[in-house]
Amino acid sequence: MPHTLPRPGAPFPSITVPQLGGGTLALGQPQGGHDWQLVVVYRGKHCPLCTRYLSELQSIVEPLAELGIDVVAVSADAEDRAAHQVAEAGVTLPVGYGLAVDQMRDLGLYVSGPRHGVDVEGPFAEPGLFVVGSAGDLRMVDISNVPFMRPQLSALVGGLRFMRGRPEDVPANGTFA
Numbered sequence: 001m002p003h004t005l006p007r008p009g010a011p012f013p014s015i016t017v018p019q020l021g022g023g024t025l026a027l028g029q030p031q032g033g034h035d036w037q038l039v040v041v042y043r044g045k046h047c048p049l050c051t052r053y054l055s056e057l058q059s060i061v062e063p064l065a066e067l068g069i070d071v072v073a074v075s076a077d078a079e080d081r082a083a084h085q086v087a088e089a090g091v092t093l094p095v096g097y098g099l100a101v102d103q104m105r106d107l108g109l110y111v112s113g114p115r116h117g118v119d120v121e122g123p124f125a126e127p128g129l130f131v132v133g134s135a136g137d138l139r140m141v142d143i144s145n146v147p148f149m150r151p152q153l154s155a156l157v158g159g160l161r162f163m164r165g166r167p168e169d170v171p172a173n174g175t176f177a
Contacts, residue, residue: 006108008172012132013106017096025096028132034070035134044077045085046119049147054089076124110145
């Protein structure tokens with residue numbers, strides 16, 4: 001199946017996953033009075049770079065909340081593996097688990113399979129970051145096929161601060177037809 005990238009400005013796919021601590025997590029649906037959401041897809045417990053990235057992600061939750069943006073993270077890991085990694089990273093933001101391959105594909109993510117010597121349960125998503133606007137539209141997207149090519153989170157906060165501080169609603173970049 002060919003890899004299809006998500007289109008900025010298009011509706012974010014409807015994806016719900018189980019959430020650590022109970023209940024479900026609806027990706028792309030801002031929570032807690034926020035009107036935008038940052039959705040971060042990470043590889044899972046087998047990835048030490050993801051553990052560090054999750055820790056860094058926790059550090060931007062407050063600055064993004066001040067901008068009206070909530071932050072969620074999700075992986076394909078089972079609940080116990082996700083809970084272990086989240087505890088190791090010291091994360092308290094909402095984290096989903098059990099992302100299915102068809103959901104990964106709906107997000108346009110690269111999917112990798114188990115490899116000899118790598119502690120994974122099955123196929124897993126490579127990294128993706130999505131900023132979803134108040135209308136449920138994809139405002140920003142960053143997809144990688146490796147964990148060491150992700151955006152610097154401090155730069156992301158700066159860019160979102162600039163974007164959210166504009167008086168007009170600027171269309172998503174990359175939508176010129």
